[in-house]
Amino acid sequence: QVQLQESGPGLVKPSQTLSLTCTVSGGSISSGNYYWSWIRQHPGKGLEWIGYIFHSGTSYYNPSLKSRVTMSVDTSKNQFSLKLSSVTAADAAVYYCARDPLDGYGHFDYWGQGTLVTVSS
């Protein structure tokens, strides 16, 4: 059973960089064709896709956040990461990592439990 687990600081100061890591267990990041994505949910709101990374390091970001997002992958640790720069209060949200199985349907079959990030000085 594949499991995803987000980790990182729950509090980030305005203008600083948010950094989160997703650790995958029960399967290897590099064992198959998957897109590994980050998705966020503002409090009481809907879901926003941030971007994905492939095991090769190829990535693609939501154009609305592209200028501030960097994703990376560490296959040796079975982890992938998100960095979001110049954060403001609008970036406070629950951040999820999730997997698109690249089965041709463009959906997310496994999700992490989510981690709440607060932006405050």
Added chain:
Amino acid sequence: ETVLTQSPGTLSLSPGERATLSCRASQTVSSTFLAWYQQKPGQAPRLLIYGTSSRATGIPDRFSGSGSGTDFTLTISRLEPEDFAVYYCQQYGSSLWTFGQGTKVEIK
């Protein structure tokens, strides 16, 4: 970007009743790329339906999806107590994933 609009915002029903949730897209969505998720408080979304009408592993057959073009529907044939939650539709197109704003199914 394809905007998904879900209706109603809240659906108040009793256990055993039928729930019909709507998802309307701002432009045509391939039926291959339309999915539905269920989210309970404090939990991550759970995949229910993908490809408009295919149930994900372990999802009971009281959940069904249908639709095409710009109009899609999630139907829960008989609500069980554990079905009261928020439901989101999601589409993929032009290398972008977007979600609807959600429909809350609450106990009447």
